[in-house]
Amino acid sequence: MTLNIFILLALIAAALWTVMTRSLLRSALGLALTSIILTILMFQLDSPLAAVFELSVCAGLISVLFISTISLSLPLSEQEWMKHMRERMARFWFLPLLLILVAVVLSFMNIKPTIHLPAPDKIQDVRFVMWHLRRFDSMGQIIILLAGVFGVVILFKEKIKK
Amino acid sequence: MSGEITHIFWSFGLFIVMLFVIGLYCVLMTYNLVRALIGLEILIKGVTLLIIVAGYVSGHIALAQSLVITLIVIEVVVMTVAVGIVFGIRHYNESLDTRAIEKLKG
Numbered sequence: 001m002t003l004n005i006f007i008l009l010a011l012i013a014a015a016l017w018t019v020m021t022r023s024l025l026r027s028a029l030g031l032a033l034t035s036i037i038l039t040i041l042m043f044q045l046d047s048p049l050a051a052v053f054e055l056s057v058c059a060g061l062i063s064v065l066f067i068s069t070i071s072l073s074l075p076l077s078e079q080e081w082m083k084h085m086r087e088r089m090a091r092f093w094f095l096p097l098l099l100i101l102v103a104v105v106l107s108f109m110n111i112k113p114t115i116h117l118p119a120p121d122k123i124q125d126v127r128f129v130m131w132h133l134r135r136f137d138s139m140g141q142i143i144i145l146l147a148g149v150f151g152v153v154i155l156f157k158e159k160i161k162k
Numbered sequence: 163m164s165g166e167i168t169h170i171f172w173s174f175g176l177f178i179v180m181l182f183v184i185g186l187y188c189v190l191m192t193y194n195l196v197r198a199l200i201g202l203e204i205l206i207k208g209v210t211l212l213i214i215v216a217g218y219v220s221g222h223i224a225l226a227q228s229l230v231i232t233l234i235v236i237e238v239v240v241m242t243v244a245v246g247i248v249f250g251i252r253h254y255n256e257s258l259d260t261r262a263i264e265k266l267k268g
Contacts, residue, residue, distance in 0.1 A: 001169075001170065001173070004173075004174075005173065008173075008174070008177040009177075011177065011181070011211075012177060012180050012181065012184070015181055015184045015185075015204050015207070016184060018200060018204065019184055019187070019188045019197075019200070019201065019204070024194070024196055024197065027196075027197060027200055028196075028200070031200050031203055031204070034204065034207060035207070038207055038210065038211060041211065041214075042214055042230075045214050045215065045218045045223075046218065046223050047214050047217070047218070047223060047226065047227050047230070049227050049231070050210075050214065050226075050227040050230040050231055050234075053230070053231050053234045054210065054230075054234060057234050057237075057238055058203075058207075058234065058237070058238075061238060062203065062237075062238065062241050065241060065242065065245050066196060066199070066200070066245070069196060069245050069248060069249060070196060072249070072252075073196075073252055073258055091191045091192075092187075092191065095184070095187050095191075098183060098187065099180055099183060099184065102179060102180060102183050103176065103180060106176050106179060107176065111172070114168065115168070115171070117219070117220045117221075118220065118222075119221075120220070120221025120222070121221055121222045121223075121224060121225060123224060124223065124224050125224060126223075126224040126227045126228060128224070129224040129225055129227075129228045130228045130231070133225075133228075134225070134228045134229075134232075137228065137229075137232045140232070141232055141235045141236075144235065144236055144239050145235065145239060147239065148238075148239035148240075148242055148243055151242075151243040151246065152242060152243060152246050155243070155246040155247065155249075155250055156246065
């Protein structure tokens with residue numbers, strides 16, 4: 001449990017850095033780092049398959065998407081950059097304090113109601129659950145993927161010149 | 163639910179709430195579209211961790227993993243389409259700043 005607490009602290013630190021850092025590129029890299037730390041945590045919690053998905057898709061694919069968008073956007077001039085940074089700092093300096101406040105308040109409140117849980121599952125094979133018990137989810141995933149593909153096609157469709 | 167399990171769940175819960183606060187603050191306070199999406203991603207990370215922890219403490223970890231895989235697929239599709247929309251907005255407005263988007267006004 002102590003190790004998990006350290007990993008959770010690293011997760012919060014990475015997420016905070018992602019939000020607070022000045023550069024957008026560093027922000028995207030921070031998000032990838034957050035995903036990697038979450039992957040380690042998922043391995044710790046006996047979820048290897050979901051962890052592999054998180055690592056390959058969230059830390060890999062989504063980071064590539066963000067970095068390519070950032071690299072295609074126009075950089076600001078030095079004057080604009082300074083003005084932008086001053087504005088940003090004025091809006092974001094409060095976040096670490098807010099986090100500390102939330103942590104302290106929740107720790108002191110000590111909310112620990114007893115939760116009544118169902119009996120543990122006898123089936124521990126994720127493949128069985130995915131393909132037999134949650135088969136309908138796969139249908140939903142296919143429909144969502146198709147919706148995404150058509151959405152991107154429509155967004156990037158070239159206009160026919162008359 | 164034994165005492166140790168309760169302790170694990172609420173220890174993780176505290177950090178999950180902190181993750182939500184970071185993501186929500188980012189979404190609400192930023193004017194940059196890419197940063198807003200990054201804030202949304204952090205919120206989704208919090209949800210992912212919550213599902214996994216709930217599965218772990220309740221002994222339904224296979225079901226939790228299945229749900230997380232579905233969540234990741236939805237997350238990717240949403241992000242891809244959202245990045246496409248951001249790309250289009252940048253193309254028309256030459257900026258990622260939400261204050262510069264005026265062409266949506268009716």
